[in-house]
Every structure is written in structure tokens, then in C-alpha cells.
Amino acid sequence: MKLRKVTAVSAAVLALAVSATACGGSSDSGKGGGDKIKIGVKFDQPGLGLKKPDGSMSGFDVDVATYVAKELGYKPDQIQWVETKSADRENALARGDVKFIAASYSITDERKQKVDFAGPYLLAHQDLLVKKDANITQGADLNGKKLCSVTGSTSAQNVQKTIAPKANLKENSAYSECIAGLQNGAVDAVTTDDSILAGFAAQDKYQGQFKLAGLKLSNENYGIGVKKGDSATVDKINKALEKMVSDKSWDKAVETNFGPANYKNEPAPKIGQLVS
Amino acid sequence: MSSVLYDTPGPRARRRNALLSVVFVVLLAALAWWIWQVLDDKQQFRWVLWQPFTTGQAWTTYLLPGLLNTLKAAALAMVIALPLGAVFGIARLSDHRWVRGAAGVVVEFFRAIPVLLLMLFANEFYNRYIEVPSDNRPFYAVVTGLVLYNASVLAEIVRAGILALPKGQTEAAQAIGLRKGQTMAGILLPQAVTAMLPAIVSQLVVIVKDTALGGAMIGYAELLSERGTLAANYANVIASFAVVALLYIVLNFALTSFAARLESRLRRSKRGTGAVLGAEETEPVRPVEVRGALATGVDQH
Amino acid sequence: MFDFLEGYDVLGAFWTTVQLTVLSAVGALVWGTLLAAMRVSPVPLMRGFANVYVNIVRNIPLTIIVLFASLGLADIFGATMGASDFKIQGFRLAVLGLVGYTSAFVCEAIRSGINTVPMGQAEAARAIGLNFSQTLRLIVLPQAFRAVIGPLANVLIALTKNTTVASAIGVAEAATLMKTMMENEAQTLAIGAVFALGFVVLTLPVGLLLGWAGKRLAVKR
Numbered sequence: 001m002k003l004r005k006v007t008a009v010s011a012a013v014l015a016l017a018v019s020a021t022a023c024g025g026s027s028d029s030g031k032g033g034g035d036k037i038k039i040g041v042k043f044d045q046p047g048l049g050l051k052k053p054d055g056s057m058s059g060f061d062v063d064v065a066t067y068v069a070k071e072l073g074y075k076p077d078q079i080q081w082v083e084t085k086s087a088d089r090e091n092a093l094a095r096g097d098v099k100f101i102a103a104s105y106s107i108t109d110e111r112k113q114k115v116d117f118a119g120p121y122l123l124a125h126q127d128l129l130v131k132k133d134a135n136i137t138q139g140a141d142l143n144g145k146k147l148c149s150v151t152g153s154t155s156a157q158n159v160q161k162t163i164a165p166k167a168n169l170k171e172n173s174a175y176s177e178c179i180a181g182l183q184n185g186a187v188d189a190v191t192t193d194d195s196i197l198a199g200f201a202a203q204d205k206y207q208g209q210f211k212l213a214g215l216k217l218s219n220e221n222y223g224i225g226v227k228k229g230d231s232a233t234v235d236k237i238n239k240a241l242e243k244m245v246s247d248k249s250w251d252k253a254v255e256t257n258f259g260p261a262n263y264k265n266e267p268a269p270k271i272g273q274l275v276s
Numbered sequence: 277m278s279s280v281l282y283d284t285p286g287p288r289a290r291r292r293n294a295l296l297s298v299v300f301v302v303l304l305a306a307l308a309w310w311i312w313q314v315l316d317d318k319q320q321f322r323w324v325l326w327q328p329f330t331t332g333q334a335w336t337t338y339l340l341p342g343l344l345n346t347l348k349a350a351a352l353a354m355v356i357a358l359p360l361g362a363v364f365g366i367a368r369l370s371d372h373r374w375v376r377g378a379a380g381v382v383v384e385f386f387r388a389i390p391v392l393l394l395m396l397f398a399n400e401f402y403n404r405y406i407e408v409p410s411d412n413r414p415f416y417a418v419v420t421g422l423v424l425y426n427a428s429v430l431a432e433i434v435r436a437g438i439l440a441l442p443k444g445q446t447e448a449a450q451a452i453g454l455r456k457g458q459t460m461a462g463i464l465l466p467q468a469v470t471a472m473l474p475a476i477v478s479q480l481v482v483i484v485k486d487t488a489l490g491g492a493m494i495g496y497a498e499l500l501s502e503r504g505t506l507a508a509n510y511a512n513v514i515a516s517f518a519v520v521a522l523l524y525i526v527l528n529f530a531l532t533s534f535a536a537r538l539e540s541r542l543r544r545s546k547r548g549t550g551a552v553l554g555a556e557e558t559e560p561v562r563p564v565e566v567r568g569a570l571a572t573g574v575d576q577h
Numbered sequence: 578m579f580d581f582l583e584g585y586d587v588l589g590a591f592w593t594t595v596q597l598t599v600l601s602a603v604g605a606l607v608w609g610t611l612l613a614a615m616r617v618s619p620v621p622l623m624r625g626f627a628n629v630y631v632n633i634v635r636n637i638p639l640t641i642i643v644l645f646a647s648l649g650l651a652d653i654f655g656a657t658m659g660a661s662d663f664k665i666q667g668f669r670l671a672v673l674g675l676v677g678y679t680s681a682f683v684c685e686a687i688r689s690g691i692n693t694v695p696m697g698q699a700e701a702a703r704a705i706g707l708n709f710s711q712t713l714r715l716i717v718l719p720q721a722f723r724a725v726i727g728p729l730a731n732v733l734i735a736l737t738k739n740t741t742v743a744s745a746i747g748v749a750e751a752a753t754l755m756k757t758m759m760e761n762e763a764q765t766l767a768i769g770a771v772f773a774l775g776f777v778v779l780t781l782p783v784g785l786l787l788g789w790a791g792k793r794l795a796v797k798r
Contacts, residue, residue, distance in 0.1 A: 044508035051505050053333035082411070083505075085495050087760060097411075106773055113536060146663070151747050152757075170663040173492065174504050180513040180608040184318045186652035205511040230472055280700050281717065282619045282709040287618070297622045304626065311654075313717050318653050325714040388780045389773050390738035481636065488638035491757070494747045500640060514653060517645055521637050528636035572578045 021233035037074045039065045040084030040092050040101035040225075044174060047199020047257050048104050059083050061196070061222075063253035064121055064244065065102040068224065071240030072233075085150065085239075090114045093227045100237065101225035105198060106154070107274060116230060118237035121250075123266040123275055124220040126155050127194035128213040129182065129201060136189060136213055139163035146170065148178035148187040155192040155218075163217055175200060183209065193220050195263065202261035219275045238271045278573060295399075315514075325512035329519055334506060335487025342491075342502030343523065349415060350484045353422035357483070358476075360423065362469075366460055368435050379431070386428040392489045395421030409571045414497075418490030426483055434473045437468030470542045479533035481528045499523060581762045582771070590754040597671060597740040598779075602733055604676035604760045609683025612716075615783055619709055627684065634681040639674070639742045646674035647746040664749075671743035675736065680776050682732045692727030695720060730787030734780045736784055751775060 041061050042049035062081075069079050084092050084103050092098050093115045100118070106118045130136050136145070142164035149156040151171040159167055170187055172178050176192040179200045189199040190197065194212055201210045224241075226233045244250045245268045256266055269275070285293055315321060324353055329335040342426060367379035386394070399417035402408045407422030449459040469476070499520055507516045595757035615627035634642070647670050650656040675679055694717050702716040722729075742750035755772045 043505045051337070051506065053328070053331070053337050053509055055333075055337045083497070085493070088495060094404065168661065168663055170667075172648070173644075173745065173747075174508065176504070176508040176511065177513055177652075178508075180511065180648070181652045184653055186655075188298065200511075203511050281617055281712055283703055285619060293620050296620045300620065300622050300626070314654050320653065371645070384781070385777065388734075388738075388777045388784075390741040390746070390752065390776060392741040393755060393769075393772055393776065396752065396756055396759065397773075400765045401769070404765055485638040487634075488640040489742065490642070492640045493752075495596075500638065513648055517641065517649065521641050521645075524638060524641070525633060527634045529632075532636075 002052060004028040006171055023265070026270035030080075035074075036078050036080050037069055037072070038080045038082050038098045039069060039138050040089065040098040040103055041065060042080075042085075042103045043083040044176060045104060045196050045199060046203055047261055048196060049102075050199075051081075051083075058257070059199070060122070060253055061102040061104060063257065064224075064241075064250075065100070067244045067249055067253070068100070068102070068237050068240040071243065072236055086150075089225060093225050096227060098226050099226075100233065102222075103225075104220075105225050106193075106220040107223040108154075111225075115228050116226045118226060118234045119241055119271065120221035120269045120274060121224065121241050121244075122195065122222040123269050124193040124195040124222060125216040126158060126191060126218040126220065127197055127215055128217075129179070129190045129197040129210050130188065130210055130213055131182065132211050134188065134211075137215075139215055139217055142167040142189065144168070145188040146186070148172060148181050148190045149192055150175055153192060157216055159191060179206065179210075189213075191217075195222075195258070195265070198258060198261035198263035202263075219272045221269065242271055281323040320514050325510070325515040326424050328506075328510045328512065329515070334510070338502045338506040338509075339499065339519075341522070342497065342499035343527075344529075345415070345496065345502075346484065348389040349418045349422065349496065350480075353419050353426060353487075354480055356419070356423045357430055360427040362434050362465065364427060364431035365434030365438070366465070368431065369438060371456070373416045383428040383431045386424045387432070389425070391421050391425040391486050392493060394424050395490055395494055397421075414490060414494050417494055418487060418496045418498075421490070421568065422483055422486055425486075426479060429479055429482075430476065433472050433479065434465075434468055436475075437472035438464050441467055450536045470539075473535060473539045473542070477532055477539075480535070481531055484528055484531065485524065523558065581758070581764045581767060585754060585758055587751075587754065587771065587775070590777070592751060593668070593748065593750040594737070594740050595779070597668070597675065597743055597748070598733075598737045600672045601675035601679060601736055601740070605679035605683050605732075605736065606729075608676055609680035610687060612680055612684035613687035613691065614713060616684060617691060617713070631681045631684050631755045635685075639678050639739055640745050642678050643671055643674040643742050643745055644694065646677075650700040652751065667746050667748050668743075671740075671746060671748045675739060679732060679736050679739070681731065682735070683786070686725045686728040686732055687718075687721060689728065690721035692722045693724045720796050723791075723796055724788055726791035726794060730784060733787070734784055737780050737783070738776065781784055 037270050041057065041059070043051040045059065045061075047059055049057065049061045052058055066076055066079065070076070082092070082098050084098065084101050086103075089103060089105060091204070092112065093101060102121075104124075105111075105117075106124075107120060111117075125170070126137060128142070136142065139159075140163070142159065143166035145164075145167055147159060147164075147167045148170045149172075151173055152250050156171060158167075159169060170178075170181070172181070175192060175196060178187065181187045183206065194214075197212055200206065200260060201212070224237050226237065244253075250268050254265055283289070364379050364383055367375050368383065370376045370379070395417050398420040399414060401415055402413050402420075438460075445463055445467065446459060449463045452461065486497050487496070488500040490496035491498040495501065503516045503520045507513050510516070585698045593685070612630060613735055615623040615731055616631070618624060644655075647667065650673070651658075651666060651670055656670070656673075658666050660666045660669060698720065699712055702712040707715065740750055742751035743750055744756065747753070755768060758768050762768060
């Protein structure tokens with residue numbers, strides 16, 4: 001009698017749990033169509049790759065990826081966006097999780113050993129975002145100042161190694177948290193690529209509060225990451241990127257995404273030419 | 277119980293208690309006032325930061341999918357960890373020394389390792405050695421970590437529960453000719469599980485909470501991790517933390533109160549059969565809980 | 578065979594883990610005991626406060642509490658913890674978060690210990706004229722602590738493992754280093770084994786020692 005009740009209740013709990021996982025599982029089966037393309041982007045970088053409240057994607061990386069996908073023969077509704085966090089990008093490509101990655105992905109020698117790159121499609125620079133009235137004009141001004149960046153990012157390492165070794169560096173898990181810290185005075189500056197910083201500075205809630213220091217502390221050649229050895233896809237993407245520049249779609253994407261941020265971007269880079 | 281520690285207050289004690297209450301309230305109010313001032317000063321109460329949570333999109337795009345992923349991972353981990361824990365708990369009581377020993381080593385090993393380490397390891401392991409569908413890899417890693425850790429903790433809970441049962445239960449079962457397996461499955465386990473329900477439930481709460489580690493450290497798109505995407509959109513770091521924390525509290529309260537209802541039903545039905553584990557329902561902590569779960573080693577996390 | 582360890586300060590990372598554990602344990606024991614005292618005190622408001630505190634804190638993931646210590650307490654409330662260097666600040670904030678979280682479990686363990694002290698003890702104490710705080714300090718808590726050495730040992734072990742959550746705010750402890758090493762080195766299994774062993778070494782002796790002490794010191798009834 002008692003045992004039966006225990007069994008009945010646990011069976012109910014079990015059934016609930018199983019059905020919960022089952023219906024969750026079905027939502028993942030989108031790849032069953034076969035003609036989808038998976039593209040890795042960032043979900044939390046306004047201006048580059050952002051998952052908007054209505055569920056759609058926006059940003060320069062997203063626009064470039066959409067254009068490239070179109071040239072590869074995929075309509076926008078065939079694209080499945082996958083969030084690729086910085087640390088996970090090489091893995092995602094190596095394992096074929098995504099076809100390619102456009103996620104503020106700088107081409108470096110170290111990364112080139114693990115993945116192949118198409119592009120570059122944008123030249124960005126490490127920069128500082130500071131308060132409107134701040135007085136930071138060169139990298140060395142940062143010594144003794146409170147600086148924020150994301151844990152393990154190359155920008156953070158650059159600061160510690162060369163630019164301002166005496167800067168007091170706070171490492172957060174996301175740039176949005178650094179920007180919030182900048183707004184309420186917890187830090188004096190946020191550092192990463194100017195393209196990323198511009199996107200945050202242009203958000204409604206921050207409009208007019210910050211400025212880019214414009215220091216060009218490094219050159220970041222954004223490339224499209226492809227699985228190592230997949231030179232056919234690299235070639236196709238390079239062609240697509242060239243076409244994007246020549247038919248002015250590139251300028252249009254720059255205008256829509258960086259225009260509101262007042263971000264003075266570099267002209268479209270030539271394919272295969274890295275600025276080091 | 278607490279009333280045993282002090283006499284029914286007389287006039288002086290009542291005055292003193294009233295004074296203490298007032299001092300305490302003033303302290304709390306001062307603290308609350310300061311918190312309010314700072315938050316207000318840092319403009320954390322601006323409606324734009326909180327307004328998104330009154331719109332449907334913040335919920336349908338970020339919070340609810342995140343919550344669903346939290347529940348998915350927690351539910352699957354529970355469904356696997358509960359029976360697995362029972363098996364290992366019983367195995368540790370086996371008459372065969374090598375079964376007992378092996379189960380003991382496994383349980384003690386996984387209980388000693390942080391669940392975060394297990395998740396990180398599982399994630400990397402799946403990444404390198406096993407073909408796991410990419411979208412699901414963090415999910416499997418989170419569930420693996422949760423199962424390994426919590427099954428071993430649940431094993432200890434079950435073992436403690438069985439050990440806490442009066443010896444007469446086993447002896448009576450043997451006397452009527454039940455075999456070892458029958459005694460365990462029919463007599464001991466049901467009673468142990470009922471008796472240890474509070475400990476089991478607090479472990480289930482641990483499972484729900486620990487899914488957040490998967491979000492923060494290996495990018496599983498659960499509630500806490502979706503909060504990041506949400507805050508990138510609405511630029512409301514503190515507000516989003518507050519809302520997400522509240523969601524966890526509601527979720528875990530629902531879980532505990534469901535379990536409390538379940539427990540009281542089980543206890544009531546048990547009274548009919550007379551198999552009461554020396555439990556007094558009015559006590560906030562039942563003796564068996566102290567003797568069994570707490571004394572023999574149940575982790576809180 | 579262990580050349581993958583070269584260039585990584587594994588011992589240093591575990592030393593940070595130990596420091597986090599010890600400092601948080603002391604803090605949580607103090608604050609948790611105070612909370613437990615509040616929970617059984619004659620002042621209803623204190624009982625209510627401790628009750629609410631414990632039930633809220635227990636139901637929030639530690640990750641959120643630790644992140645909030647960094648992004649809320651430090652960034653908004655200016656709790657710099659007496660350190661301007663963010664590295665030191667992060668460490669102290671992690672300790673603060675761990676204390677706030679663990680104290681709820683310490684409180685529950687001690688309260689359950691108080692409940693194991695027979696009513697007669699408290700009644701006898703009152704009969705000879707001791708007031709609440711004397712009863713608690715001289716009669717009940719000493720017995721309760723001896724009864725809860727086992728449960729407190731489990732809280733301590735859980736705390737040792739929970740220090741890994743500090744990696745969420747970048748404290749350079751064991752889990753942070755393991756993550757870095759797994760990203761950079763190929764020997765996933767070996768790295769996992771080294772860190773697992775580290776935690777076994779940290780937690781098993783504590784469990785055995787305190788388990789033994791708990792049995793020896795338990796009040797025989």
C-alpha cells in the first residue's frame with residue numbers, strides 16, 4: 001500500500017522529468033533538414049554579433065556571415081546561428097560543429113596552426129573606452145589606473161605585457177559587465193577591439209557617456225575561421241568577401257552597424273593582406 | 277524546541293526583547309536605507325533597466341529558454357543520479373567485500389572532487405575523444421558532472437538511511453523468509469528513501485543550483501548564461517542578476533515545498549502500517565535525520 | 578611523463594584553494610554560529626531574519642553569489658575589501674561570497690546540533706537561573722558543537738570543493754588553472770587526474786580526521 005504510493009509518485013516524477021527532457025530534445029533536432037548551415041558568431045557583442053530580444057541576430061559579423069552564406073548557396077532562413085565563445089572557437093571548427101566562424105576572430109600565427117582563415121574582412125585595433133571627460137591619451141597613461149577586460153582575452157595580455165604593465169586589471173567574464181563597471185566608476189577604462197567597444201558605447205543606455213581613446217594599440221585582422229585544411233571553403237569565402245566589397249554591400253554593412261556607434265573604421269582590407 | 281532555551285518572558289525580559297527588536301530593526305533599516313541610497317545613486321533603479329522584464333521578449337528570447345535548459349539538465353541528472361545513487365548505496369552495504377570495496381572507492385572518489393572540475397573534465401573529454409553532437413556537448417558535460425557527483429552523494433544518503441533503520445526490520449524480513457534482494461527492495465529501501473527524503477530533496481536543490489556552473493564555466497546556455505546575453509542587450513547587469521536569482525529561489529522553493537507535501541503524504545500513509553522511524557513530526561529536525569544523514573556524511577553544496 | 582606540468586604553478590593554485598578554504602571556513606563558522614543563535618533566540622525579529630537569510634541563500638547558486646560579490650558589492654557598493662589591486666580584491670570578495678553562502682549551511686548544522694541536546698539540559702540550566710545567552714553559551718552550544726563535528730566536517734569538505742567557483746571571478750585557484758591547462762595541453766586525462774588527486778588529498782584526510790574526532794568527542798547518551 002505504502003510502497004505502491006512511493007512507486008506511483010516516483011513514477012510520476014520520472015515521467016515528468018523524462019517528458020521534460022524529451023520535449024527539450026526535440027528543439028535541437030533542427031539540423032535534421034540537411035540543407036542548413038551552421039555559423040559561429042558571438043551572441044553578446046552589440047555591433048558585431050548580438051542576439052536581439054526578438055530572437056533575431058544583428059551586427060557586422062552577422063551581416064558578413066549572412067552575405068558569405070548567400071554566396072555559398074544558403075538563404076538567410078537556412079542559417080543556424082551558433083554561439084561560439086572565444087575560448088571555444090578552435091574546438092568548434094576542428095570538430096565541425098560549425099561550417100565557419102565570424103566572431104571578432106583575429107587572425108594570428110598561433111591560431112593559424114589550428115584553423116584556416118579566410119579574409120581578413122575588417123581591420124580593428126585594440127583601444128580603450130573611457131568616460132567622456134576622461135584624460136587618457138596614450139597607453140602608458142593606464143599605469144596605476146583601473147582597467148577592465150575579459151578573462152583570458154588577448155587584449156588583457158597585451159596590456160599586462162607591453163602597454164601598461166602597472167595597470168590594475170580587473171577581469172570579468174563578459175564585456176557588458178566591464179562597461180557597467182565603467183559607467184558606475186568601478187573602473188577607469190575598458191580595453192578590447194575598438195569595433196567591440198564602439199558597439200557597446202552606441203547602446204541606448206550608454207549613448208553619449210563614453211568615448212574611444214583612439215589609440216590603435218594593436219592591429220586585429222578579423223578573419224573567417226574555417227576548419228583546418230578546408231581550402232575549398234576558404235577560397236569560396238574569399239571570393240564572397242571580395243564580391244561583398246566590390247558590390248558595396250560591405251560599405252552598407254559598415255554603415256548600418258558601425259554608423260550609429262560613430263566608429264571610424266578602416267577601409268575594407270585586401271584579402272590575404274594582414275596588417276601586423 | 278527553541279522555547280526550551282529560555283523562560284516565558286516576564287515583564288523585564290519582554291522589555292529587553294522589545295528593546296533588542298527595536299535595535300535590530302533600526303540596524304536592518306539603516307542597512308536597507310544605505311543599500312537603497314547606493315543603488316539609487318548608481319542609477320540602478322532607472323526604469324529602463326527593469327522595464328525589459330515586463331516585456332514578453334526578454335522572457336521568450338532569453339529567460340524561458342535558459343530556464344528550460346536549466347530544468348532539462350537538472351531533470352536528466354536527477355533521473356539518472358537517483359537510481360544510480362541507490363544502486364551504489366546498496367552496493368556499499370553488500371555482503372561481498374569486493375563489491376563493497378569497489379563501490380566505496382567510486383563513491384568516495386567522486387564525492388571528493390568538485391563538481392565544477394568534473395564538468396570541465398567531461399566537457400574536454402567529450403570534446404577530444406567522443407563524438408557528441410556539438411550543440412549538446414556542454415549539456416552532456418553538465419549532466420555528466422552532476423550525475424557523477426550527486427549519485428555518489430545520494431549513495432551516501434541511501435546508505436545512511438538504510439543503516440538508520442531498526443535492525444528488527446531486516447530480522448523480521450529474514451524471519452518470514454525473504455531473500456536478501458527482496459528484503460532490500462521490499463522492506464529497507466522504501467523506508468530508507470522515505471526517511472531520507474529531506475536529505476534527498478536538499479540534494480535535488482543542489483543539482484538545480486549546480487547547473488549554473490555549467491552556464492558560467494563551460495557555456496551551457498542555461499539561465500545564468502542567458503542572463504549574460506540579456507544583459508548585453510539591455511545593459512542591466514545588476515537588475516538581470518536580481519531577476520535571475522529570484523527565479524532560482526522560486527524554482528527551488530517550489531521543489532522543496534513539493535517535496536514537503538510529498539513527504540507528509542508518505543508519512544501519513546505510513547502511519548497506517550505502523551512503520552514509523554521514531555520520527556516526531558513536530559520537530560524541525562527529525563532525530564533520524566541527525567543520526568543518519570548528517571552524521572554519516574551528506575554534502576551540502 | 579609529467580612534462581605537461583612544466584610552466585604551470587599547480588602547487589601555487591592549490592595553495593590558493595587552501596587559503597580560500599581556511600579563511601572562508603573561519604568566517605562561515607563565526608557568522609553561521611551567530612545566525613544559529615539568532616534562529617533560536619527569544620527575539621522574533623532575529624529569528625525571522627536568520628530564517629529568511631538561510632532560506633534565501635540556500636536556494637541561490639553559489640556562482641551567482643560569487644559573481645554578485647564582484648559585480649555588485651565591489652562595482653556598485655564600492656566594497657574594495659581594503660585592497661586596490663583587483664587580484665587581491667577578487668580573492669577577498671570570493672572569500673566574502675563563500676562565507677555568506679557557507680554560513681547558511683553552518684547555521685543549519687549547528688541548529689540541528691542544538692536540537693540533539695536533550696531538553697533536560699536546557700531546562701536544568703534554566704532551573705539554576707541561567708538566562709538565554711548563558712544557557713546557550715555554557716550548556717547547549719558546547720554539547721551541540723560536539724554533536725555537529727561530523728556535519729560541520731561535511732560542510733568544510735563541501736566548502737573546499739566550492740572554492741572552485743571562485744574561478745568565475747578569475748581567482749587563480751585550482752579550477753582556473755585546470756581550465757587553462759586543458760585548453761593549452763593535449764593530455765586531458767592526465768591533467769584531470771592530477772587535479773582530481775589534488776582535491777582527494779585535500780578533502781579525504783579532513784573527512785577522516787574530523788569523522789574520527791566527531792565519533793570520539795560525541796556526547797555519549
